[in-house]
Amino acid sequence: MEQRIGSSSQPLDAGVNPAHIPGLTGPVSKEEPEDARPEAEVDVEVAVESAAEEAAVDAEEAPAEEAPAEAPVDGPVFEAADRRARIVADATGVRLALDDQECEFRWDEIGAVETETGRFGKRYTVTVHTPDRRWYPIEIEAESRARHKDWDAQLDAVLDAYFEEEPADEEAAD
Template sequence: MEQRIDSNIWPERAVGKDPAYVPGLMVPPVGTADTDPEQAETEERGPEGGAPSDALPEDVPDEPTASEEDAATDAPSAEDGAPAKDGPVFEATDRRGAISADSEGVRFRLDDQEADFWWDEIGAVEIKTPRFGRRFTVTVHVSERRWFDAEVEADTRDRLKEWTAELDAVLDAYFEES
């Protein structure tokens, strides 16, 4: 019988086993309307079973005033999806996932899951393009022993070159190596 001699170092927790381990991944708290159907029903009826709790009183005007309209046209809003700062923006998507980077940081999305990495927590960003194939891989290193990667499949090989150039421009603009 052979014995295996291993060090006493335990493996780190894997994201595949514990999705809550991904930084930036938010789980709705227990008891919210998303998870508790009774609470959702109560919120729809309102507190004493009357009108919904978010109903507006009749004396509040529905139309914005002239000063509110001017303020809305001057500054870009978060609803537009545009970043507040002008600068390069990167986005690569396929049928299931997306990789995006802007002035705030890097975002990975796969189906309905999303992970955000802010520039101050990122240690390194690695780009991989295969010699043959169309898979674009971005790896974000958040510490010496933790990294997360996302893959997106391009429709053509030329698209890989475009994505690499666009992401390099974003990294040059926002990522500061320390």
């Protein structure tokens, strides 16, 4: 008889497994006795409530950290949006939003930013590439194809101001 080490499959009971031979393997009961179950559930609830209370007390006792106020940025800002998608690139990084999903990248988390315009249509695609070979594209529909040139110029100004690429010489030296 072969036996797999580390297999997580459980034997099927006789009603489902036609190869079941009674007496060789018995069904494993995973249920706890009825008197132990409510106590375990109560312990979990008490632990969760006490952890929540401790967190609330810690939050009240700890001095409130002052969140940095978003000061108006003097440098260039790129912003493009349509009815579903939105992209903002400024001094803090790049933020992408599609419907109710959002992601934010600081400049040190970005490996490259790529733009693409469709051959036909009014879609403008911005793709944020990260150093770990992941990419995050977002498509924005412009009012007209002429808007793509404006967006390219604005995004280039932001990238020139905030995005710092490592020269190939320094990468080869490391």
